[in-house]
Amino acid sequence: MATMATVAAAAVRWGSPAQLQLLNRRRLSCSSGALPAAAAGFGWADALRVAGDGGRGDEADLSGYFRKVDLCNRGMDKKGEFVEFLVESQVVGYIHKGFTEHLREFRDVFTIISVDNDSKALEHVTLHSSLRTPEDKTYAIGNVIKSLGEIIPGIRNEFAAGNKLYPVTSSYGMPVYFSLERAAAPYFGIKAYGVHMNGYVEKDGQKFLWIGKRSDVKQTYPGMLDHLVAGGLPYGISCKENIIKECEEEAGIPRSLATNATSVGAVSYMDIEGFRYKRDVLFCYDLKLPADFIPNNEDGEVDSFRLIPVPHAANIIRRTEFFKPNCNLVIIDFLFRHGYINPDSRGYLNLLQSLRTGDCS
Numbered sequence: 001m002a003t004m005a006t007v008a009a010a011a012v013r014w015g016s017p018a019q020l021q022l023l024n025r026r027r028l029s030c031s032s033g034a035l036p037a038a039a040a041g042f043g044w045a046d047a048l049r050v051a052g053d054g055g056r057g058d059e060a061d062l063s064g065y066f067r068k069v070d071l072c073n074r075g076m077d078k079k080g081e082f083v084e085f086l087v088e089s090q091v092v093g094y095i096h097k098g099f100t101e102h103l104r105e106f107r108d109v110f111t112i113i114s115v116d117n118d119s120k121a122l123e124h125v126t127l128h129s130s131l132r133t134p135e136d137k138t139y140a141i142g143n144v145i146k147s148l149g150e151i152i153p154g155i156r157n158e159f160a161a162g163n164k165l166y167p168v169t170s171s172y173g174m175p176v177y178f179s180l181e182r183a184a185a186p187y188f189g190i191k192a193y194g195v196h197m198n199g200y201v202e203k204d205g206q207k208f209l210w211i212g213k214r215s216d217v218k219q220t221y222p223g224m225l226d227h228l229v230a231g232g233l234p235y236g237i238s239c240k241e242n243i244i245k246e247c248e249e250e251a252g253i254p255r256s257l258a259t260n261a262t263s264v265g266a267v268s269y270m271d272i273e274g275f276r277y278k279r280d281v282l283f284c285y286d287l288k289l290p291a292d293f294i295p296n297n298e299d300g301e302v303d304s305f306r307l308i309p310v311p312h313a314a315n316i317i318r319r320t321e322f323f324k325p326n327c328n329l330v331i332i333d334f335l336f337r338h339g340y341i342n343p344d345s346r347g348y349l350n351l352l353q354s355l356r357t358g359d360c361s
Contacts, residue, residue, distance in 0.1 A: 038222070039216040039217075039222040039223035040216075040221075040222065040223030040224045040322070041223075042223075042320075042322060044213065044304070044306060046322075047225065047306075047316055047320070047322050048306070048308075048312075050315060050316055050319050050320055050322075051308060051309075051312035051313065051315050051316050052312060052315075053315065054311075054315070058318065058319075059311070059314075060344070060345045060346075061318070061345075062341070062345050062346065062347045062348070062351050063318075063347075064317065064318030064319060065317065065318060065328075065332050065341075065351055066347065066350075066351060066354070068317060068321075068323075068325065068328035068329070068332070069269075069328075069329065069332075069351070069354045069355065069357065071321070071325050071328070072269040072271055072325050072326055072328070072329060072357075073269050073270055073271060073354075073357045073358070074271050074272060074273060075271065075272030075273055076270065076272065078272050079094075079272065081096055081097055081098075082094040082095060082096050082097070082189060082272075082277055083095055083097060083100070083122045083123065083124050083125060084124040084125070085124070085125050085126070085188055085189060085190075086124050086125070086126045087126065087127055087137075087168070087177040087178075088177060090170040090177075091170060092168050092169065092170055092177060092188075092190060092191075093168070093185075093188045093189035093190040093191070093277075093279075094188075094189030094277050094279075095125050095187070095188055095189055095277075096187075096274070096275040096276075096277070097122055098275060099151075099187055099275040100112055100122060100125060102148060102151055103125070103144070106144050107128070108128055108130065108140070109127065109128055109131065109140045109141060109144055110125055110126070110127065110128065110144075111125070111126050111127065111128055111129075112125050113125070113126065127140075127141075128140075134176065134177060134178050134179070137177060137178035138165065138178040138179050138180070141178060141180055142165075142180065142181075145180060145181060145184045151187075151275075152183060152184050152187055153183070153219075154183035154219055154220060155181055155183050155184065156181065156183070164232075164234035164235075165179035165180060165181060165234060165235055166179060166180060166181070166182045166185060166190075166192060166193075166232060166233070166234050166235060167179055167234075167235040168180060168188075168190050169191070171191070171359075171361040172191075172193060172281065172361060176235060179234075179235045182232045182234075185278075186275075186276035186277055186278045187275055187276060189277040189279060190279070191279045191280070191281065191359065192232065192233075192278070192279070192280050192281075193232070193233040193280070193281050193282075193283065194230065194231060194232045194233055194280065194281075194282045194283070195229075195230065195231060195233055195239050195242050195243045195246065195282070195283045195285060196227050196229075196230040196282045196283070196284055196285070196326075196327065196330040197227060197228060197229040197230065197243055197246075197247070197261055197284075197285040197286070197287055198227065198228070198284070198285070198286050198287070198330065198331065198334045199227075199228035199229060199251065199253075199287050199289050199295070200286065200287070200288060200289065200310070200334075201288070201289050201290075201291050201293070201307060202288065202291070203291055206309060206310075207309070207310045207338065208307045208308060208309050208310065209228075209307070209308055209309075209310055209313045209331070209334075210228040210251070210289070210295055210305055210306075210307055210308075211225055211226070211227075211228070211305065211306050211307075211308050211313060212225070212226045212227065212228055212250070212251075212295075212297070212302040212303075212304070212305050213225055213226070213302065213303045213304050213305075213306075214226050214301065214302060214303065214324070215300060215301050215302060215303050216303065218301060221324045221325075223303070224322060224323060224324045225316065225322045225323045225324065225327070226302070226323070226324050226327055227327050227330065227331075228250070228251050228287075228295060228305070229243065229246045229247050229250050229251050229253070229285075229287075230246065230250070230327070230330075231245075231246040231250070233283070239263070239283050240261070240263070243258065243261050243285050244258040244259060244261070247261070247287075248298065249298050249299045250297060250298070250299060250301065250302060251295035251296065251297065251298075251302075251305070252295055252296035252297065252298055253287075253289075253293075253295065257287070257289065257290075257293070258287070260287060260288070261285040261286070261287040262285060262286050262287070263283065263284070263285055264284050264285060264286050264333075264337060265283075265284050265333065266281055266282060266283050266284060266356070266360055267281075267282050267284060267326075267329040267330055267333055267355045267356060267360075268280065268281045268282070268355075268356050268357065268358030268359065268360040269326065269329065269357055269358045270357060270358040270359070279358055279359060280326065280358065281358065281359075281360055281361075282326060282329070282330060284330050284333055284334075286334070286337075310334075310335070310338065310340060311340065313331060314331075314335055314340060317331060317332065329355055332351070332355060333355055336352060336355075
């Protein structure tokens with residue numbers, strides 16, 4: 001698959017002067033991306049007050065958990081607004097019919113197939129036949145994504161900076177056709193993978209979860225509650241190595257401890273909003289930490305951490321929207337596996353099944 005050197009070489013092959021002129025004009029006319037979202041309007045005091053209120057008697061009521069699952073699986077009635085994105089005859093994603101209009105001018109990159117030459121009756125989108133190698137595809141699509149900066153918020157220009165890109169494939173472990181920035185993945189309906197880790201401690205027979213609060217200057221979900229460790233899965237790194245790397249960057253967990261993280265399964269969801277079709281699979285890990293361990297964020301993306309009894313974390317999930325939405329699914333999965341949600345609760349099996357609503361492949 002593409003190294004940045006081979007992608008740079010592809011740039012020379014693909015980038016005609018006319019195409020590069022078009023991209024440069026668009027860059028001058030487009031902003032670098034959307035402004036960060038407003039920071040969450042709550043603090044640790046608010047979260048801990050909700051967490052510690054144990055007098056409501058709602059522990060067996062699963063409706064709060066179902067609401068969090070629904071929050072990650074919106075818009076399924078709008079699937080008909082999308083068409084298949086095919087690469088080498090394989091479905092790798094889904095593109096909104098409205099978004100295809102922004103792709104039409106990039107005729108050297110995308111081929112938009114219509115039914116009986118009816119431009120309004122789209123059948124599917126594919127890549128131009130001149131883009132033969134993964135490197136060619138990565139470079140060409142990377143330039144399109146940069147030129148659509150106003151339409152695709154959150155683009156970091158990771159392609160040009162030589163940073164991590166995410167693999168595009170029909171399913172996990174299958175051949176990689178090209179790579180792109182993760183922020184662009186929902187606009188092409190690409191399946192994105194990530195790793196999320198529950199870091200927990202046992203004291204006097206009770207389990208506690210380390211919870212992070214995201215920095216207020218994060219572009220996505222600023223100030224919201226988060227896992228101790230989580231991140232996307234870029235091309236060229238295994239899940240285990242990625243979780244070890246994220247452990248060090250996000251929580252200061254040394255490799256000697258991080259290697260003990262245990263793979264415990266996966267959750268998945270599908271969420272449609274506007275032009276975006278998120279198809280995410282999160283590989284879940286548990287790591288039991290020493291009782292005296294104190295996390296320390298190394299990359300500036302976390303404001304602070306708190307150690308919270310597991311039932312208190314469950315209260316926050318059921319009663320509030322303080323957590324980053326997909327973190328709820330991974331913690332609910334933890335609650336199942338560690339016995340905090342039991343079969344006597346009404347809706348137990350439905351909730352368990354709903355954690356894998358997306359295409360978990």
